[in-house]
Amino acid sequence: MNLIMNYLIKILIIFFITFKISFAEEKLKIEKIIFKINNKAITTIELENKKNYYKLIFNDLEYNHQNLFDDLISLRLFNEYFIETNKKKKYNLNETYLDIFQKYSSQNNELSKIFNKLGKDVIIENLEMDLKRKSIIEEILNLKKDLIINETNESEMLYQKILKYFIINKNDYNIVKDIIYKKKLDEENKIKELLEKYEIKFFYKQDLLNNDSVINKKIKNKFTINENIFEIEENDYIILGIIQKKLKTYDGINVQLVNLEVKDKLSANELKCNNLNNINKENVINLTSGNYAYNSLNDLIKDNLYLVDNYIQLSGENSINYIMLCALSFDKKLVNEISISQRVNSLASEIEKDFVKKYSKIYNLLIINE
Numbered sequence: 001m002n003l004i005m006n007y008l009i010k011i012l013i014i015f016f017i018t019f020k021i022s023f024a025e026e027k028l029k030i031e032k033i034i035f036k037i038n039n040k041a042i043t044t045i046e047l048e049n050k051k052n053y054y055k056l057i058f059n060d061l062e063y064n065h066q067n068l069f070d071d072l073i074s075l076r077l078f079n080e081y082f083i084e085t086n087k088k089k090k091y092n093l094n095e096t097y098l099d100i101f102q103k104y105s106s107q108n109n110e111l112s113k114i115f116n117k118l119g120k121d122v123i124i125e126n127l128e129m130d131l132k133r134k135s136i137i138e139e140i141l142n143l144k145k146d147l148i149i150n151e152t153n154e155s156e157m158l159y160q161k162i163l164k165y166f167i168i169n170k171n172d173y174n175i176v177k178d179i180i181y182k183k184k185l186d187e188e189n190k191i192k193e194l195l196e197k198y199e200i201k202f203f204y205k206q207d208l209l210n211n212d213s214v215i216n217k218k219i220k221n222k223f224t225i226n227e228n229i230f231e232i233e234e235n236d237y238i239i240l241g242i243i244q245k246k247l248k249t250y251d252g253i254n255v256q257l258v259n260l261e262v263k264d265k266l267s268a269n270e271l272k273c274n275n276l277n278n279i280n281k282e283n284v285i286n287l288t289s290g291n292y293a294y295n296s297l298n299d300l301i302k303d304n305l306y307l308v309d310n311y312i313q314l315s316g317e318n319s320i321n322y323i324m325l326c327a328l329s330f331d332k333k334l335v336n337e338i339s340i341s342q343r344v345n346s347l348a349s350e351i352e353k354d355f356v357k358k359y360s361k362i363y364n365l366l367i368i369n370e
Contacts, residue, residue: 034069036366037076047072052114053126056101061110073367074352077359078133084363091131097124133352140351141344157339158330159306160248164188165241167203168195173231173238176200180240185229188242247306249338250295252331255305260322261286271311273326285319289326 033041055063104115195202232239262283304312305325314321
């Protein structure tokens with residue numbers, strides 16, 4: 001009997017040891033360290049939790065954060081800073097939790113399953129990191145109020161300025177320079193087609209210009225000349241730039257559109273709103289105009305008509321249609337509020353980037369590539 005019992009005990013011991021080893025190995029396969037901050041390990045489990053947490057935050061089962069890994073690094077750095085500097089909590093954690101997540105406890109769907117799987121402790125941990133980051137960024141924003149509430153002119157309020165530029169070898173550029181200027185190529189796609197046609201190598205980049213842009217000083221100075229296209233010589237290279245304006249928002253903006261149908265093509269001078277009365281009446285088939293809320297217009301118009309005298313040409317079998325933007329008005333208060341909101345978001349994004357860059361070094365960020 002004792003021999004049988006001893007044998008069974010050995011079997012059980014072997015089973016539990018094997019089970020623990022298998023479980024540990026399986027856990028190692030699932031959970032991996034992805035980065036460290038001040039030698040504190042952050043794993044794939046936390047990354048997966050963060051992914052599911054955002055689905056609850058946005059109430060969207062399909063929500064997928066584009067830069068989840070970088071976002072987790074950012075949150076962890078802000079969290080470390082909050083702890084290291086003994087910051088005071090300026091938020092009500094439980095109240096915020098109830099406002100956002102309490103609804104899931106009474107639901108029966110896929111999101112509520114995620115809610116129950118994560119559990120309150122994991123959700124609270126993620127929520128608190130969000131609130132800590134928000135709190136720190138708001139503190140820094142408050143020190144930069146002047147950049148946010150500065151008075152802006154109507155053009156700055158309405159438009160964002162986009163710089164699109166090509167960097168081309170000087171010798172290669174000389175091959176196509178005359179073509180670019182003679183044909184007045186001021187669209188990046190047309191310039192790309194020309195460079196590719198002549199098998200010219202180039203580097204292309206696009207930047208949004210604002211007061212805080214870190215951009216080559218020569219380019220910024222050139223921009224103030226207000227030309228649509230420019231070139232700058234840099235050693236053995238030419239920077240060929242295009243400046244475009246786009247409306248920051250479609251809300252609160254109204255436009256007058258003119259639809260002009262003619263028999264024969266019009267000249268550039270005729271396609272000015274102030275010159276419409278000078279067009280040969282025998283050439284005009286139909287002329288109508290109307291006022292529209294900008295956000296109700298189709299994408300073709302939004303993408304091409306944003307300045308007075310902008311026009312679109314639509315060719316038919318026996319006629320040509322021109323759709324022209326001849327007047328633009330806007331709700332100044334609403335557009336200014338939208339402009340300030342966009343400025344805050346842009347500045348907050350820059351603050352976060354600068355913070356991550358600085359404290360990645362201070363807090364010894366180590367990314368584990370396995």
